Amino acid sequence: MTANASSPPPASTSPLPLHTVVADDFNAVNRTIVEQLDSRVPLVATISQYIIESGGKRLRPLLVLLAARALNYDGDKHITLATLIEFMHTSTLLHDDVVDESHLRRGKKTANDSWGNAPSVLVGDFLYSRSFQMMVNVGSMRIMAILSAATCVIAEGEVQQLTNIGNPDISEADYFDTIQGKTAMLFEASSHSGAVLAEASPEQERALQYYGRYLGLAFQLIDDLLDYQGDANAMGKNVGDDLTEGKPTLPLIHAMEKGTPEQAKLIRQAIRKGGLEQLDAVMEIVNATGALTYTRARAEEMADKALAQLDVLPASPYRDTMAKLARLAVERNT
Secondary structure, three states, rough: OOOOOOOOOOOOOOOOHHHHHHHHHHEEEEHHHHHHOOOOOOOHHHHHHHHOOOOOHHHHHHHHHHHHHOOOOOOHHHHHHHHEEEEEEEHHHHHHHHHOOEEEEEEEEHHHHHHOOOHHHHHHHHHHHHHHHHHHHOOOHHHHHHHHHHHHHHHHHHHHHHOOOOOOOHHHHOOOOHHHHHHHHHHHHHHHHHHHOOOOOOOOOOOHHHHHHHHHHHHHHHHHHHHHHHOOOHHOOOOOHHHHHOOOOOOHHHHHHHHOOHHHHHHHHHHHOOOOOOOOHHHHHHHHHHHHHHHHHHHHHHHHHHHHHHHHHHOOOOHHHHHHHHHHHHHHOO
C-alpha cells in the first residue's frame, strides 16, 4: 500500500528518553517521513516503510534536531533536514544488507531477504534520490556541500570495508579510517549541518562537527565490541556475525597484536576463512588479550572527546541531552 500523509506516523522505535526534549520536532519528522515516502510505485513505498519502521533509535535525525535547537534555531527546515538524513541512512542500510547478504536486522528479516536484492537496491536508490530532492528544499548550498561530500566519504568507507573482508593485515589506523567513513561520517554530517542551519559561529560549527564524528566513532566501536560480547536477542543479530563475514574489527586487530604468534595465527586464519567454526577459540583469545577492554577504552576516549566539544554551547536541555547521548554510546548493550 502506498504511503500517504494520512497514514499513521512510524513510531520513534526508541524506548529511551533522549527524544523527549525535542518530542514535537520528532513527531514532525515522523509525519514528514510518511509524506515523503509517497510513491506512484507501491513496492517503493512498501519496502521503504518496512525498513524505516523496522527499529533503531533514529540517532542521526535526533542529532540534527538537538544541534539546531541547542543553537536557538526557531525555523522549521530542521524537520526537512532531519528527515532527509534519515532517508540517507536508511538507503545505506538497504544497500549494506544486500552487500553483506544479511538475513536479519534488529531482529527482523531484512528487506532483501523478503523482496530480493534488486528491489532493495533500487528502493535504496529511491531514498537517496528523495533525500537530495529534499535537500534542495532546505535551500542551503553549504548544507548541500556538507551532505554531498558526506555521501562520497560514506560510499568510500563501504567500499573500503568490503575490500578489508578476509584481510587480517588491516592496521588499527586502517580500521579507524574505515569506520570514520562508513559510520561516523553521517553522524558528523548530521550535527554539522544542524549547526550550519542554525547559523552557528565558526567555533560552534566546528565543535558540533567533531561532536558528531567522535560520537559516531564511539557508537561503532561499541557495535564492534558487542559482536563478541553482546546478547543476540537484545541486538537482533547473531553474536560473531563480524567473524562470520571475515571482518577485521578492533577486537580482532588488538588480539592479534597482543596475543602469542600461535594466537595471532589462529585469528588470521579465522578472518581469512570466515564462518563460526573457530568462534570459541577466537573468543577465548579476544578475552585473554584484553581486546574487549581495550576496545571499550577507545570508545570511552571518543565519547569523552565528543563531550568536550559541547563546552562551546550555551547551557540548555538540548546540550544536556547531547551529553547523555555521548554517555549512552558507551553504556549501551544493544
